[in-house]
Amino acid sequence: MKDFRLHLLVTISLSWVGCTNVCKEEKSNTSEPHYILHPIGKIVKEKNRTLIVLEKKYQSGLLGMEQFSQVTVIYWFDRNDTPDKREILQVHPRGDKQNPIRGVFATHSPVRPNLIAISRCKILSVRDNIVEIDDIDAFPDSPVLDLKN
Amino acid sequence: MKDFRLHLLVTISLSWVGCTNVCKEEKSNTSEPHYILHPIGKIVKEKNRTLIVLEKKYQSGLLGMEQFSQVTVIYWFDRNDTPDKREILQVHPRGDKQNPIRGVFATHSPVRPNLIAISRCKILSVRDNIVEIDDIDAFPDSPVLDLKN
Numbered sequence: 001m002k003d004f005r006l007h008l009l010v011t012i013s014l015s016w017v018g019c020t021n022v023c024k025e026e027k028s029n030t031s032e033p034h035y036i037l038h039p040i041g042k043i044v045k046e047k048n049r050t051l052i053v054l055e056k057k058y059q060s061g062l063l064g065m066e067q068f069s070q071v072t073v074i075y076w077f078d079r080n081d082t083p084d085k086r087e088i089l090q091v092h093p094r095g096d097k098q099n100p101i102r103g104v105f106a107t108h109s110p111v112r113p114n115l116i117a118i119s120r121c122k123i124l125s126v127r128d129n130i131v132e133i134d135d136i137d138a139f140p141d142s143p144v145l146d147l148k149n
Numbered sequence: 150m151k152d153f154r155l156h157l158l159v160t161i162s163l164s165w166v167g168c169t170n171v172c173k174e175e176k177s178n179t180s181e182p183h184y185i186l187h188p189i190g191k192i193v194k195e196k197n198r199t200l201i202v203l204e205k206k207y208q209s210g211l212l213g214m215e216q217f218s219q220v221t222v223i224y225w226f227d228r229n230d231t232p233d234k235r236e237i238l239q240v241h242p243r244g245d246k247q248n249p250i251r252g253v254f255a256t257h258s259p260v261r262p263n264l265i266a267i268s269r270c271k272i273l274s275v276r277d278n279i280v281e282i283d284d285i286d287a288f289p290d291s292p293v294l295d296l297k298n
Contacts, residue, residue, distance in 0.1 A: 033292070035186040035225055037263045040254075054254075058262065061238040063252035071254075074265055076184055089210040103212035105189075105220075105296035113207065114186045114294045116223055118267065143182070145263045147254035 039143035041129070043075065043136060052131040052144055059129040065149070066126040074146040075138055077115035085111045116145070188292035190278070192224065192285060201280040201293055208278040214298070215275040223295040224287055226264035234260045265294070 040061075041054035052073060054062065065071065080086070088111045093099040104112040121133040131147070189210075190203035201222060203211065214220065229235070237260045242248040253261040270282040280296070 033188055035188075035227075035230065035264070035292070035294075037184040037186060037265075039182055039184075040262055058238065058254075061252040061254040061262070063239055063250065064255040065252060068255060072267070074263075074267075078184075081184065089207065090212055101212065103210040103214060105207075105210040106213040106217060106298045108297055112295060113189055113210075114223075115184070116186075116265065116295050118221070118223075118297065143184070145184075146261060146265050148257055148267065149255045 037076070037145055039076070039145060040147075041144040043073075043138050043140060043142045043144060045140040050133050050135050052133060052147070054129040054131075054144070056129055062126060062129070062131065062147075065123070065131060065147070068149045069123055070149075071121055071123050071131065071133070072148040073119045073121050073133070073136060073138075073144065074148070075117045075119070076143045076145055077110040077112075077117050078143055079139060080111050080115055086113050086115065088112070117142075186225070186294055188225070188294060189296075190293045192222075192287050192289060192291045192293060194289040199282050199284050201282060201296070203278040203280075203293070205278055211275060211278070211280065211296075214272070214280060214296070217298045218272055219298075220270055220272050220280065220282070221297040222268045222270050222282070222285060222287075222293060223297070224266045224268070225292045225294055226259040226261075226266050227292055228288060229260050229264055235262050235264065237261070266291075 039055075040058045041052055044051040044053045052071075088104065088109075090101050090103055091107060091109045091111065093102050093107050093109070110117065117138065119136050119138065121136050124132040124134060126132075188204075189207045190201060193200040193202045201220075237253065237258075239250050239252055240256060240258045240260065242251050242256050242258070259266065266287065268285050268287065270285050273281040273283060275281075
């Protein structure tokens with residue numbers, strides 16, 4: 001019984017230390033002011049078609065979209081979502097070293113502190129949870145954050 | 150000694166339960182795919198002036214901004230950042246019940262799942278960490294997320 005209790009004590013102590021570390025890790029990302037984004041869908045490229053495929057639960061947010069010829073697509077530069085890239089504040093525009101260094105806020109660079117991308121696109125059709133657009137300069141599967149008219 | 154060990158065991162057990170709850174709470178917000186935004190500054194309205202005041206650490210991201218006459222300001226509808234409001238998917242455009250219900254993605258409504266606001270503004274001046282603009286339809290102190298040219 002004594003052994004069992006000691007074993008339990010050690011186990012719980014170790015669990016507690018482990019849990020404390022997890023908590024610290026979660027908090028280190030969120031100790032500064034911050035806002036949380038959840039993707040509402042993603043960019044799908046298949047054959048020659050470009051689709052914005054929303055999660056089914058967001059489908060009702062598309063009501064009336066078919067009245068419009070264009071949509072502003074807000075998505076996330078998820079390929080650049082690393083602490084290092086999010087610290088870059090100056091770039092050569094369009095990645096061309098011939099272009100003088102400029103602050104990222106004076107560019108459309110895909111590296112920036114908040115990786116928000118904006119593109120105005122032509123709507124080809126709206127069906128269920130899918131908006132077909134003519135094209136978008138985004139990688140396949142890029143997370144979509146918002147649409148606006 | 151036995152009493153002490155039992156006491157320690159109970160204490161650690163309670164701490165562990167407490168910590169587990171904290172971890173669960175942190176994770177409940179972040180268990181789904183998500184991205185983190187940190188404000189880069191805020192909208193300041195003083196007298197008849199409208200300023201985008203960046204945090205000092207982001208100032209170098211403004212290099213070259215003075216070459217441009219306009220800037221796209223991306224900010225956060227922070228007054229609506231509640232779980233309830235972020236679940237609204239359909240609205241009467243411009244809050245007018247005469248307007249037929251429409252999906253938020255086919256509007257500029259300030260309630261939407263991701264509270265991203267976009268406004269194109271005229272630049273009046275750029276100095277240090279401050280961009281003065283002509284005006285913006287945003288509440289004072291709204292958190293600014295990004296600027297683009």
